Amino acid sequence: MIRINDPADCCGCTACASICNHDAITMEPDALGFLYPKVDESKCTDCGLCEKVCAFNDNYDKSLNLLKPDAYAARHKDMNEIMKSRSGAAFVAISDYILEQGGVVYGAGYKDHFRVAHKRATTKEERDEFRGSKYVQSDLTGVFRQVKQDLKNGLTVLFSGTPCQTSGLNSYVGKKLRENLVLIDIVCHGVPGPYIWRNYLAYLEKKQGDIITMVNFRDKERFGWKAHKETFTFEGGYKMNFTYVFYQHIMFRHSCGKCHFCNTTRPSDITIADFWGWEKTDPNFNQDDKGCSLVLVNTPKGREIFEAVKDKLNTIPAELDNCLQPNLQHPSVIHPKRMQFEKDYIKHGFKYVMFKYGDAGWRYKVRRFKQKVKSIIKWILWKR
Ligand SMILES: Cc1cc2nc3c(=O)[nH]c(=O)nc-3n(C[C@H](O)[C@H](O)[C@H](O)COP(=O)(O)OP(=O)(O)OC[C@H]3O[C@@H](n4cnc5c(N)ncnc54)[C@H](O)[C@@H]3O)c2cc1C
Numbered sequence: 190m191i192r193i194n195d196p197a198d199c200c201g202c203t204a205c206a207s208i209c210n211h212d213a214i215t216m217e218p219d220a221l222g223f224l225y226p227k228v229d230e231s232k233c234t235d236c237g238l239c240e241k242v243c244a245f246n247d248n249y250d251k252s253l254n255l256l257k258p259d260a261y262a263a264r265h266k267d268m269n270e271i272m273k274s275r276s277g278a279a280f281v282a283i284s285d286y287i288l289e290q291g292g293v294v295y296g297a298g299y300k301d302h303f304r305v306a307h308k309r310a311t312t313k314e315e316r317d318e319f320r321g322s323k324y325v326q327s328d329l330t331g332v333f334r335q336v337k338q339d340l341k342n343g344l345t346v347l348f349s350g351t352p353c354q355t356s357g358l359n360s361y362v363g364k365k366l367r368e369n370l371v372l373i374d375i376v377c378h379g380v381p382g383p384y385i386w387r388n389y390l391a392y393l394e395k396k397q398g399d400i401i402t403m404v405n406f407r408d409k410e411r412f413g414w415k416a417h418k419e420t421f422t423f424e425g426g427y428k429m430n431f432t433y434v435f436y437q438h439i440m441f442r443h444s445c446g447k448c449h450f451c452n453t454t455r456p457s458d459i460t461i462a463d464f465w466g467w468e469k470t471d472p473n474f475n476q477d478d479k480g481c482s483l484v485l486v487n488t489p490k491g492r493e494i495f496e497a498v499k500d501k502l503n504t505i506p507a508e509l510d511n512c513l514q515p516n517l518q519h520p521s522v523i524h525p526k527r528m529q530f531e532k533d534y535i536k537h538g539f540k541y542v543m544f545k546y547g548d549a550g551w552r553y554k555v556r557r558f559k560q561k562v563k564s565i566i567k568w569i570l571w572k573r
Pocket residue numbers: 273274275276277278279280281295296297305319320321322323324325326327349350351375376377378379380461462463464465482483514516
């Protein structure tokens with residue numbers, strides 16, 4: 190049976206819980222809300238399936254991969270679509286195609302009050318909720334079994350998620366059902382914990398005395414594609430912007446520092462990402478800073494699908510060497526105070542860590558001041 194001795198060895202994909210025929214595994218949250226499998230030994234028959242299915246390791250299935258992915262810069266031809274998506278709306282072009290063929294699409298949406306969770310869509314309207322990056326780990330509870338059922342019912346399924354999620358799903362579904370499953374992964378630097386996100390929303394609502402009705406993790410309309418600013422819309426109709434503590438790598442899942450998928454041999458048919466460094470491929474492609482997708486086509490099936498949707502996109506072939514952003518080369522370095530952050534959170538709660546490590550309070554202001562002084566000194570030295 191599955192045993193997690195080091196939390197960095199589990200990405201929370203739910204494959205083990207999904208495969209257990211005895212429902213002996215439940216996914217239980219840790220202090221930050223990251224889910225880990227817990228075995229009820231009274232139900233376990235020691236069949237070993239849960240250990241076998243786990244694909245969070247270097248031996249994940251690469252049997253379908255091309256020798257080297259085809260790389261493209263891509264932007265949707267419709268500017269409205271680009272504005273509603275995180276990057277260049279490659280995901281929308283591909284998922285439109287699957288839905289038009291009568292397939293179903295799975296992606297990260299919201300349940301309850303902006304709790305990030307994977308959902309199933311059969312229409313473009315339902316799919317639209319998946320657009321935009323949600324920088325929180327998405328809950329997959331029950332989703333892998335639902336995907337398998339769809340495949341057994343003869344449906345084409347597109348599943349989009351982090352590479353650790355696509356790797357787990359690929360392993361759980363197995364070779365026989367893989368034919369009608371299309372996997373899209375994102376280049377991923379790591380996921381923050383669901384509880385911090387929940388606390389953050391509650392903190393903002395209390396501060397404003399109002400309810401949040403819409404979240405935009407990156408507001409392209411007001412700040413462009415490059416900027417990292419969230420916009421929250423409140424019930425009163427006004428909007429507020431924050432740059433939140435999530436971007437400091439301090440609350441990532443432990444597994445993100447040991448990620449097996451920060452490379453170009455991807456556990457999916459197609460990979461999508463922000464195309465940082467797009468200028469090297471064509472300096473005019475994203476001049477308006479509205480967003481540019483990097484697309485890596487990883488398998489023959491990925492090629493077939495990308496060819497079918499190319500007429501919806503402006504694309505330019507790119508050299509793989511010009512696309513290698515850090516998380517296509519190595520995992521993120523986890524913040525040295527990650528453990529202290531968790532201890533402080535358990536002992537003192539959200540507000541304390543928000544002020545100590547986040548973007549509020551005097552500590553933040555001192556940090557910002559120090560950073561500014563450093564960059565001014567750098568600039569002066571460079572000028573001399
Ligand atoms: C946690 C996270 C980390 C990322 N790290 C990087 C990075 O280091 N470098 C980089 O270039 N790009 C990164 N991205 C990907 C990038 O932000 C865009 O999601 C990607 O380029 C798709 O853009 P799009 O316009 O084609 O898709 P959109 O139309 O914006 O659709 C968003 C897609 O992302 C999926 N998605 C959104 N949130 C989550 C989530 N929490 N978990 C799983 N899937 C999700 C949706 O299911 C959908 O397929 C990250 C995204 C997330 C969610």
